[in-house]
Amino acid sequence: MKIVFIRRISQLFFLVLFLGFCVVSTLGTEWWQLRGWPVNWFLELDPLVAIGTLLTTQTLYAGLIWALATVVLTILFGRFFCGWVCPFGTLHQAIGYFWRRTTNFSQRIELNRHRPAQTLKYYVLIFLLSAAAGTTIARLTATVRGQPLIPALIVAACFIMAGLLAVLKVIPKVEKVGATLLALVAAWTGFALFLPVEHLLASSLQSGLLDPIPLLHRSVNLALLPLVDKATQAASLAARHYEQAWLIGTVFLAALFLNLVIPRFYCRFICPLGALLGVLSRYALWRVGKTKADCSMCMRCETDCEGACEPSGQIRSPECVLCMNCLRTCEDDVISYRAARSAAGEHASPDLTRRGFIVSIVSGLVTVPILRLSDALGLNWNPRLIRPPGALAEGDFLNRCIKCGQCMRICPTNIIQPAGPELGVEALWTPTLNFRIGTSGCQTNCVACGNICPTAAIRPITLDEKAGQNAFAARGPIRLGTAFVDQGRCLPWAMGTPCIVCQENCPVSPKAIYIREVFEPVRDLLPPVASADELSLDFGQPLFKPGRYSTGDFYCRAGAGEPRRIVDNTASGITIGSTRPWDAPPKPGQPAEILIRLQRPCVDPALCIGCGICEHECPVTGLRAIRVTAENESRSMKRTITP
Amino acid sequence: MSEAENTTRRDFLLRGAKAAAAIAAAGFAARTFRDPAGPPAVSRSEPLVGLPDFSIPEQAGKLAIATGANRVRTLRAAMDALGGMGKFVERGDRVILKINAGFSTPPILSATTHPDLVSEVVRLCLAAGASAVMVMDNPVNDPVSSFELSGIAGAARAAGAAVILPQANLFRPVTLPGGEFIREWPFFSLPLEGATKLIGLAPVKSHNRAGASMILKNWYGLLGGRRNVFHQDINGIVKELAQLVKPTLVILDGTTAMMTNGPTGGSLSDLKPTNTMIAGTDPVAADAFGATLLDMSADDLPYIAKAAAAGAGTANYELLNPIRIEA
Numbered sequence: 007m008k009i010v011f012i013r014r015i016s017q018l019f020f021l022v023l024f025l026g027f028c029v030v031s032t033l034g035t036e037w038w039q040l041r042g043w044p045v046n047w048f049l050e051l052d053p054l055v056a057i058g059t060l061l062t063t064q065t066l067y068a069g070l071i072w073a074l075a076t077v078v079l080t081i082l083f084g085r086f087f088c089g090w091v092c093p094f095g096t097l098h099q100a101i102g103y104f105w106r107r108t109t110n111f112s113q114r115i116e117l118n119r120h121r122p123a124q125t126l127k128y129y130v131l132i133f134l135l136s137a138a139a140g141t142t143i144a145r146l147t148a149t150v151r152g153q154p155l156i157p158a159l160i161v162a163a164c165f166i167m168a169g170l171l172a173v174l175k176v177i178p179k180v181e182k183v184g185a186t187l188l189a190l191v192a193a194w195t196g197f198a199l200f201l202p203v204e205h206l207l208a209s210s211l212q213s214g215l216l217d218p219i220p221l222l223h224r225s226v227n228l229a230l231l232p233l234v235d236k237a238t239q240a241a242s243l244a245a246r247h248y249e250q251a252w253l254i255g256t257v258f259l260a261a262l263f264l265n266l267v268i269p270r271f272y273c274r275f276i277c278p279l280g281a282l283l284g285v286l287s288r289y290a291l292w293r294v295g296k297t298k299a300d301c302s303m304c305m306r307c308e309t310d311c312e313g314a315c316e317p318s319g320q321i322r323s324p325e326c327v328l329c330m331n332c333l334r335t336c337e338d339d340v341i342s343y344r345a346a347r348s349a350a351g352e353h354a355s356p357d358l359t360r361r362g363f364i365v366s367i368v369s370g371l372v373t374v375p376i377l378r379l380s381d382a383l384g385l386n387w388n389p390r391l392i393r394p395p396g397a398l399a400e401g402d403f404l405n406r407c408i409k410c411g412q413c414m415r416i417c418p419t420n421i422i423q424p425a426g427p428e429l430g431v432e433a434l435w436t437p438t439l440n441f442r443i444g445t446s447g448c449q450t451n452c453v454a455c456g457n458i459c460p461t462a463a464i465r466p467i468t469l470d471e472k473a474g475q476n477a478f479a480a481r482g483p484i485r486l487g488t489a490f491v492d493q494g495r496c497l498p499w500a501m502g503t504p505c506i507v508c509q510e511n512c513p514v515s516p517k518a519i520y521i522r523e524v525f526e527p528v529r530d531l532l533p534p535v536a537s538a539d540e541l542s543l544d545f546g547q548p549l550f551k552p553g554r555y556s557t558g559d560f561y562c563r564a565g566a567g568e569p570r571r572i573v574d575n576t577a578s579g580i581t582i583g584s585t586r587p588w589d590a591p592p593k594p595g596q597p598a599e600i601l602i603r604l605q606r607p608c609v610d611p612a613l614c615i616g617c618g619i620c621e622h623e624c625p626v627t628g629l630r631a632i633r634v635t636a637e638n639e640s641r642s643m644k645r646t647i648t649p
Numbered sequence: 650m651s652e653a654e655n656t657t658r659r660d661f662l663l664r665g666a667k668a669a670a671a672i673a674a675a676g677f678a679a680r681t682f683r684d685p686a687g688p689p690a691v692s693r694s695e696p697l698v699g700l701p702d703f704s705i706p707e708q709a710g711k712l713a714i715a716t717g718a719n720r721v722r723t724l725r726a727a728m729d730a731l732g733g734m735g736k737f738v739e740r741g742d743r744v745i746l747k748i749n750a751g752f753s754t755p756p757i758l759s760a761t762t763h764p765d766l767v768s769e770v771v772r773l774c775l776a777a778g779a780s781a782v783m784v785m786d787n788p789v790n791d792p793v794s795s796f797e798l799s800g801i802a803g804a805a806r807a808a809g810a811a812v813i814l815p816q817a818n819l820f821r822p823v824t825l826p827g828g829e830f831i832r833e834w835p836f837f838s839l840p841l842e843g844a845t846k847l848i849g850l851a852p853v854k855s856h857n858r859a860g861a862s863m864i865l866k867n868w869y870g871l872l873g874g875r876r877n878v879f880h881q882d883i884n885g886i887v888k889e890l891a892q893l894v895k896p897t898l899v900i901l902d903g904t905t906a907m908m909t910n911g912p913t914g915g916s917l918s919d920l921k922p923t924n925t926m927i928a929g930t931d932p933v934a935a936d937a938f939g940a941t942l943l944d945m946s947a948d949d950l951p952y953i954a955k956a957a958a959a960g961a962g963t964a965n966y967e968l969l970n971p972i973r974i975e976a
Contacts, residue, residue: 065682065684066682068684068685074676082668289668346660471690644875649830649879
């Protein structure tokens with residue numbers, strides 16, 4: 007069996023597995039729905055997710071330990087993940103393969119030649135990791151301020167290491183490495199002692215924008231599967247909708263169609279995960295290369311080279327995705343995957359320029375503090391950004407969310423939506439709640455989003471914690487925000503029309519929405535009473551549509567005594583309920599009033615949990631008359647509106 | 650074995666060593682930083698519980714009331730009646746004056762502590778041997794404007810005191826044990842931690858929400874954050890502030906009282922000369938007397954009874970046998 011065949015089986019297997027995990031990320035009772043399937047496995051295998059969150063939080067959450075397997079295997083064998091596992095890579099490769107079945111050799115060699123722009127992905131990686139590194143650097147400098155001996159110890163350790171390495175001749179340029187290390191430690195100590203950078207530096211995990219696994223999860227979850235759901239209605243009861251699907255889908259399709267320009271365009275030029283794995287593969291024990299320096303130079307090895315890594319000459323090892331096509335196409339049989347380096351020599355590390363390296367680091371480090379100048383995490387926070395239950399405080403949240411869309415896929419009511427750019431640059435495609443889309447508000451007995459979140463940006467809360475019961479009784483329920491009644495739009499408040507759908511649907515007990523009962527005169531002005539008896543009253547002229555006041559919400563006040571409920575009306579008169587006749591029938595010439603009984607909803611901010619069910623149910627279908635914004639959300643004390 | 654094979658083997662072993670080191674480092678990092686449980690619900694810095702107690706037990710329950718139109722003379726008279734500033738400030742003390750610099754308005758509008766009073770108290774403290782006097786508040790209006798336009802900053806500096814503006818890094822979360830509102834709430838507390846004495850210095854003003862703003866309501870200026878949520882229970886928060894803040898001395902300036910439109914006022918027609926200076930060690934008693942200058946009684950200000958019930962002082966100031974002087 008040829009190795010290329012095995013590679014194709016592997017790619018197909020992981021692609022199908024990936025899509026299967028996406029499909030089963032559905033709440034339900036079928037075997038193919040969420041049944042403990044390891045639906046986050048690909049995200050957990052992704053070392054960029056692990057390293058990104060490690061930089062932002064200095065922790066490695068739960069399943070992210072799987073990334074260690076990828077890292078170890080990459081260190082040993084090279085970028086197998088790109089060529090054998092990555093489902094996004096498989097899609098690229100498949101499109102390129104089918105699109106170019108008839109393209110001739112020389113054109114394919116041209117398409118697959120190495121391009122200097124392939125270093126772009128390394129700069130992308132450095133930028134994203136630098137943007138994530140702020141809190142780690144701040145923490146390191148704070149450590150120095152507490153313990154000034156630490157840098158001295160590190161300098162000493164550096165010297166000892168450098169000395170050892172020099173003796174062992176492991177590193178050719180000991181002076182250079184030593185000088186760099188010393189400069190870094192000096193800068194670190196200097197910052198720590200003289201510039202309080204921890205107030206300045208901030209981190210934000212933005213790698214999910216371009217990291218292929220979150221990108222593919224997001225695209226499949228929010229732009230592809232909803233189409234399948236809509237067509238088959240198999241994966242969910244109602245069609246799923248996502249506000250940003252157009253943009254997510256555009257990015258996804260653009261990434262795929264770029265294969266028509268250059269094969270594996272995304273992998274070669276953009277993919278920060280590929281870049282990371284390329285760096286990790288530097289010491290790979292086994293590598294692709296030539297067994298003899300000389301060959302006929304037929305260039306056939308480059309006709310199907312997925313990584314554009316130049317196997318015909320000095321192979322660029324960090325670019326090689328181990329597709330093994332060159333092994334198959336080599337006419338001279340001089341290319342192999344083996345322990346020795348290529349006999350023709352190799353480029354073991356990417357061609358990064360010092361200038362480009364510094365530009366990416368500095369821009370990554372500076373971007374987040376500049377973004378934070380908007381004070382979007384402070385007083386200028388956006389109350390329309392409503393986070394799912396269990397979401398961390400906004401700064402911690404942005405340090406973890408990889409925009410994979412798993413919470414949006416699993417949410418049974420479809421209210422978790424990818425945030426658009428209007429909710430903040432950093433928040434793009436992170437989860438926010440929209441109570442107009444979907445089938446209800448946030449369900450009181452559901453904690454799916456936090457339990458699927460691969461990075462704990464949304465914590466895995468329990469039902470007890472969400473409801474604030476048992477062990478969590480003292481802390482109270484998790485509040486997502488507060489509902490506000492818009493009295494200018496609410497039917498009982500503004501239009502003299504009974505409603506209280508919101509109050510009925512409030513799931514909190516006791517209800518967070520309570521009602522104020524009022525009796526208000528209706529719009530019609532009435533002439534004096536013409537005649538009356540025990541249970542009725544007539545105005546002697548046609549005034550209103552028969553039956554109009556028979557709904558049970560209308561009352562009549564005439565003379566002394568409480569208003570009486572109207573049970574029916576003719577064009578000129580009304581009848582009241584027989585159980586409560588007038589104290590004394592109104593006399594002709596007396597004034598009378600028709601009143602409507604209105605129940606006006608009011609919100610008790612101490613009880614409201616911001617679940618949004620009221621907003622979802624409000625019959626004012628456009629701009630709802632009761633709307634939830636994030637004030638009072640439990641994740642931030644600074645956003646409280648109740649003392 | 651050929652030279653080439655030797656080189657290859659050497660290269661392989663070296664690479665293997667580096668790969669092994671890299672794997673070991675990755676494994677070590679993964680083990681060190683592994684966090685199976687995930688982050689806690691709320692990440693918080695260590696809360697500071699309460700504030701330092703600045704009161705002097707031997708001086709408890711003292712009250713002096715001086716009448717006269719000149720606030721420097723009435724202040725001196727009141728302090729003399731209490732035995733002089735030396736009873737409260739000792740050599741080497743670091744004294745904080747919590748003044749009312751709430752608004753960026755000129756002193757003539759009496760919305761803020763009068764600069765003449767600030768400079769005289771600073772002088773008395775320094776004369777009593779204080780090593781440093783610091784004037785602080787967290788104003789409602791822009792802090793620098795408030796301190797400058799109220800004349801407080803200039804007066805304080807001229808008399809030799811430092812002005813401490815409410816910089817973000819001077820705030821710490823504070824909890825009042827058993828409190829309902831002051832729970833991990835940001836407080837302008839860092840300067841207090843470095844001080845040995847605290848003197849409250851406030852004007853007598855009406856206050857549309859609280860009824861009156863005098864000594865106790867003036868502690869509101871130590872709160873940070875979105876403190877106006879506490880207006881939902883203004884008497885509750887003032888009571889808790891009275892429990893939390895234990896000053897060495899309080900000086901309530903009733904030379905001119907703001908009778909209407911408080912706490913900002915804005916017109917001379919809001920003001921009335923009431924020609925009184927109150928100094929003492931019982932903030933509740935000082936406020937209870939101050940209420941009379943606003944044509945109110947302590948009963949009109951629910952926080953006074955609440956603070957008294959919570960043990961922060963005496964609502965019936967006559968029980969303290971206040972010393973009354975004319976100056």
